[in-house]
Amino acid sequence: MRAQNGVPPFAHRCRIYYEDTDAGGIVYYVNYLKFMERARTERLRNLGFSQHTLAGEGLLFVVHSTEVRYHAPARLDDEIEVSAQVIELNRASLRFRQQVRRVVDDALLCEGQFLVACVRADNLKPRAIPDMLRKAFAEQGGAGRPEAGE
Template sequence: MRAQNGAQPFTHRCRVYYEDTDAGGIVYYVNYLKFMERARTERLRDLGFAQSELVGENLLFVVHSSEARYHAPARLDDELSVSAEVIELNRASLRFRQQVRRVADDALLCEGQFLVACVRADSLKPRAIPEVLRAAFANGSGLSLAGD
């Protein structure tokens, strides 16, 4: 199922620290993936679900596949805004569209899509996303659950 239009994507703010940069003083490319992971985790928290509690429910979200495009560098002390928008909600997976922007000038630095699978914590086998979580993602993202 695809996203309906109108909903604003969730954003998480963070700052670039020295440890995030490479020898050239810019954010090392793989750290954008970390920033986006944190935004997805904070999106879950914003919906009322902590990852630590989900593990207790025998549920994990794992990245199945990722795609990233890099447009401009972030540098030490830049404040970043990282979006996490669910654009597809399936029985056992979610697809996120994400962007990393510099707050000072709203420059797009990196964008990507991530397919995140729901699996059992004990066996890592796929499992259905619980209905309460599906409904929270659908309501928070402008998705429709009808016609699954």
């Protein structure tokens, strides 16, 4: 999968462990959300920012809403690749498009969109995404321009 600007989306690889699966050896559906959260966190880290440091500066990212579709199961010992592509960058929020694919055959297992809000750590009220972080996402994320009023 390539972004419209030709830059491939960020992807994080991980392995499916026994703890990720149900009794049938299939990944429990809610664990895909965990894998996607990890990919978004690693995306931040890849841009030079850590959740821990941002929280210390009074900034948190919280999931506002999500839409997820499940296509095929991942199973015990599968290696998966989880993408995290910013498709919308607003004043106080980001929209990610994410996919989970099995590495061995590139099968699409799960995909979704996540609206992530930037909030103040002390009161959880919206706040503007810091300029350095906005710039990093805009340059590397392939996101469009901010919308008016956001």
